[in-house]
Every structure is written in structure tokens, then in C-alpha cells.
Amino acid sequence: MTGIVAARLKELGITLPPPAKVLGNYMPAVLEGHIAIASQAPVVDGKVKYAGRVGAEISLAQSEDCARLTAINVLGALHVALDGNLDRVRRCVRLGGFIAVTPEFKDHGRVMDSASDLMVQVFGDKGRHARFSVGVMSLPAGLTMIIEGMFYID
Amino acid sequence: MTGIVAARLKELGITLPPPAKVLGNYMPAVLEGHIAIASQAPVVDGKVKYAGRVGAEISLAQSEDCARLTAINVLGALHVALDGNLDRVRRCVRLGGFIAVTPEFKDHGRVMDSASDLMVQVFGDKGRHARFSVGVMSLPAGLTMIIEGMFYID
Amino acid sequence: MTGIVAARLKELGITLPPPAKVLGNYMPAVLEGHIAIASQAPVVDGKVKYAGRVGAEISLAQSEDCARLTAINVLGALHVALDGNLDRVRRCVRLGGFIAVTPEFKDHGRVMDSASDLMVQVFGDKGRHARFSVGVMSLPAGLTMIIEGMFYID
Numbered sequence: 304m305t306g307i308v309a310a311r312l313k314e315l316g317i318t319l320p321p322p323a324k325v326l327g328n329y330m331p332a333v334l335e336g337h338i339a340i341a342s343q344a345p346v347v348d349g350k351v352k353y354a355g356r357v358g359a360e361i362s363l364a365q366s367e368d369c370a371r372l373t374a375i376n377v378l379g380a381l382h383v384a385l386d387g388n389l390d391r392v393r394r395c396v397r398l399g400g401f402i403a404v405t406p407e408f409k410d411h412g413r414v415m416d417s418a419s420d421l422m423v424q425v426f427g428d429k430g431r432h433a434r435f436s437v438g439v440m441s442l443p444a445g446l447t448m449i450i451e452g453m454f455y456i457d
Numbered sequence: 458m459t460g461i462v463a464a465r466l467k468e469l470g471i472t473l474p475p476p477a478k479v480l481g482n483y484m485p486a487v488l489e490g491h492i493a494i495a496s497q498a499p500v501v502d503g504k505v506k507y508a509g510r511v512g513a514e515i516s517l518a519q520s521e522d523c524a525r526l527t528a529i530n531v532l533g534a535l536h537v538a539l540d541g542n543l544d545r546v547r548r549c550v551r552l553g554g555f556i557a558v559t560p561e562f563k564d565h566g567r568v569m570d571s572a573s574d575l576m577v578q579v580f581g582d583k584g585r586h587a588r589f590s591v592g593v594m595s596l597p598a599g600l601t602m603i604i605e606g607m608f609y610i611d
Numbered sequence: 612m613t614g615i616v617a618a619r620l621k622e623l624g625i626t627l628p629p630p631a632k633v634l635g636n637y638m639p640a641v642l643e644g645h646i647a648i649a650s651q652a653p654v655v656d657g658k659v660k661y662a663g664r665v666g667a668e669i670s671l672a673q674s675e676d677c678a679r680l681t682a683i684n685v686l687g688a689l690h691v692a693l694d695g696n697l698d699r700v701r702r703c704v705r706l707g708g709f710i711a712v713t714p715e716f717k718d719h720g721r722v723m724d725s726a727s728d729l730m731v732q733v734f735g736d737k738g739r740h741a742r743f744s745v746g747v748m749s750l751p752a753g754l755t756m757i758i759e760g761m762f763y764i765d
Contacts, residue, residue, distance in 0.1 A: 564751070
């Protein structure tokens with residue numbers, strides 16, 4: 304891995320994860336034409352790191368670490384789809400965050416800020432994206448979060 | 458703001474909102490290549506107008522006004538991303554609606570119809586889009602709705 | 612309907628449904644530029660086949676049939692948007708699954724595998740996609756599932 308984004312990741316102390324194992328007929332990330340899409344979860348070494356709802360089993364502070372980890376996994380998947388060259392990212396177009404929460408939870412935005420901040424730390428102005436954050440009933444394996452990123456690739 | 462769509466908005470009595478303040482490292486709308494994406498909420502002058510669940514705190518009639526307002530905010534954000542020229546919209550490709558609802562609620566389609574109708578009122582046949590409407594557990598700040606629009610831009 | 616994908620569908624014993632009636636100002640699928648998007652539900656002949664939550668009213672086995680049916684409906688809508696020529700699909704880029712579930716449900720992935728498997732059965736390697744699966748509070752008309760597919764079209 305070389306390039307401007309790789310150097311920036313090193314500065315930030317971020318090591319991208321190896322390609323995640325996928326258990327079904329889908330992919331960690333797909334690039335076709337200029338569009339790349341990656342959906343990822345808060346998983347480390349193939350094991351779920353964060354399960355449970357924010358506002359109950361998971362605290363707000365934990366959820367921020369969870370969102371940062373999930374965003375790093377999005378970059379890890381994207382990195383593989385781009386054959387290791389993240390400098391091809393012209394733009395992080397959009398992040399969509401699905402967060403398992405309690406009915407009363409209202410701080411979805413603060414949770415997702417950790418993911419958004421990461422994109423801007425890594426890509427600078429190219430990392431500024433449209434975004435939605437929604438609170439869902441439940442996620443696969445009891446995951447706390449899934450983030451889907453859409454990127455425009457040169 | 459000039460052009461065909463601007464004239465149509467004037468006919469409809471719709472004034473697009475000024476650019477929304479965004480509190481984090483994200484944008485009201487992003488345009489890259491031919492794709493623009495905007496996610497918006499039922500907010501007026503930076504204040505939440507509709508909070509609470511449809512079927513409980515928010516009536517069906519209120520939810521229809523909420524969806525129309527949210528769709529107008531999507532156009533407002535898009536308008537800024539297009540430097541004021543909505544005539545560049547070749548197509549509203551897709552609307553995704555996330556609606557805070559009670560478990561028993563079933564009229565998501567009727568809620569979102571107000572947003573879909575607005576797109577067709579403003580863009581004519583170019584406003585006809587694919588669509589999903591889902592009922593979620595909760596949204597940031599207790600919002601009643603978030604709509605994400607995807608547009609193809611010339 | 613002719614072509615390689617049509618022959619493959621015949622081999623698999625799959626008949627695509629006729630164009631679904633849409634009740635509002637939206638479309639079963641939209642193609643613009645190279646991007647096609649279709650959102651569909653588990654409906655047969657205009658009638659809801661699967662309503663209710665997976666983990667309660669709907670069993671896991673039923674949910675797998677539901678996901679396969681919904682994915683077939685996505686292809687049916689796409690087929691119409693492509694004027695009957697599914698050979699123009701260069702890639703199934705992404706599937707997004709919204710599933711009505713109980714709070715305790717954890718097997719969203721297994722449900723969506725039926726949809727993912729169908730895409731690969733029909734398109735081969737072109738059918739391998741990015742994917743998210745989320746559990747939601749409720750869906751229009753009490754539907755068990757909505758799948759939104761994004762395709763890259765030649």
C-alpha cells in the first residue's frame with residue numbers, strides 16, 4: 304500500500320484490516336464504473352467487537368469507538384476493491400449509518416460523527432459526504448452498527 | 458435562481474430554504490460525477506418542526522406535511538450543490554424514506570406519497586423515481602423522518 | 612425476452628412477474644445513465660404474500676422464500692426498466708435489505724442469503740454485490756421485507 308492516503312493513514316496510526324471473510328454470496332465492497340459501495344460492521348479479526356443497542360448495552364462513548372472502527376472497516380473493504388490504491392477516491396459521496404438503539408435514543412448524529420470525522424481525517428475535503436443516521440430494531444448477529452459507504456472513484 | 462424548475466417552484470408557491478447548517482463533518486448534499494445525494498429532515502430555520510412517531514405523537518395528516526417539508530429540504534440542499542441550477546436534474550432516481558413509527562403502523566406509503574408527489578410536481582416525468590419507505594425505531598433528535606434523495610445530474 | 616440471462620432464468624425455472632402496479636408517483640425501477648435502482652416487496656399478482664415479522668409471525672424458512680421472491684421481483688422490475696434485456700446488467704452492485712423483525716432476531720444475514728444467492732444464480736460473478744441487512748420496526752402494509760437493488764447497466 305503506497306500513496307498519499309496510505310501515508311495519511313500511517314500518520315493517523317490507522318492500520319487497515321485484512322480483507323474480511325464474507326460468509327455468503329456477497330462482497331465486502333464492489334467497484335463498478337466510478338461507483339464503489341462498501342457495507343461494514345464493527346468487527347475485528349472476524350469477531351464482532353460491538354453488539355447490543357446504544358443507550359442500553361452500549362454507552363455513547365463506546366458507540367463512538369464503534370463508529371470509528373466500522374468506518375475503518377469500510378476503508379479496509381474499499382482498499383481491497385481498489386487494489387490497494389485509495390488515492391483513486393475522488394470523493395466519499397455518502398455514508399449511511401444503521402444503529403441498533405433504544406426507542407428513546409436521540410444522539411445518532413453524535414455516534415455517526417466519529418465515522419464522518421474519520422473520512423475527513425483520511426481524505427480531507429474529499430471526505431466530506433452526505434449522510435443519514437437511523438436507529439433500527441436489530442442488526443445481524445446483534446451488531447451495534449452497520450455503515451454503508453458510497454465513493455466516487457477516478 | 459433562474460430556470461424552468463425555478464419558475465415551476467414559484468408557480469407552486471415553494472420557496473427553497475437557505476443552506477442548512479450542518480453540525481458535523483458532512484454536507485447537506487454532495488454532487489460528484491453525475492450523481493447527487495441529499496439527506497434531509499423536517500427542519501425549518503434550523504429547528505426541528507416534526508419530532509415523534511407517526512401513529513402516536515404525529516398524525517397521518519401531519520406526517521404528510523412533514524414528508525412534503527422534508528422533500529422541499531432535499532431540493533434546497535440539492536439546489537446549493539448544483540450552484541442554484543435545478544435544471545441540471547435529469548432525473549430524481551430514487552427516494553428513500555426512514556420514518557419513525559409505532560410497531561402497528563402500516564401507512565408508510567401514504568406518508569411518502571407527499572414527497573413523491575412533490576418531486577413530480579416540480580420535475581414532471583423527470584421526477585418519477587424508485588422508492589422505499591421503512592419504519593424505524595428512532596431518528597436523530599427524535600425526528601419524525603429522514604429522506605435521502607439520489608439524483609442524476611447533467 | 613431473449614438472451615443469456617433469460618435462458619438462465621428458464622433453466623432455473625424462474626418466471627419474472629409482469630410489471631407491478633405502482634399506486635403513487637414512483638416507479639418499480641428507474642434506469643438513468645449506467646445506474647438502475649429497483650425497490651420491491653414480497654408481492655405476487657399485486658397481493659402481499661408475506662406480512663409480519665421474522666421471528667414471530669414469519670418463520671426463518673418462510674423468510675428465506677420471502678427473500679427469494681422479493682429478489683425475483685427486483686429482477687422483474689429491472690427487466691422492465693431495461694426493455695426486457697437483462698444481458699445489459701454488468702453488475703449487481705448492491706442489495707439493501709430491510710426486514711421486519713422482532714427485537715431479539717439475529718439471523719438477518721441468513722434471510723438475505725436467499726436474495727444474494729439468487730443474484731449469483733442468475734448473473735454468475737456479475738451477481739456478487741455489496742450488501743446490508745437491517746431489521747426495522749415496520750414496513751408499508753405490514754410487509755415482511757423490502758429489498759432495494761442497485762445495478763450497473765452497460
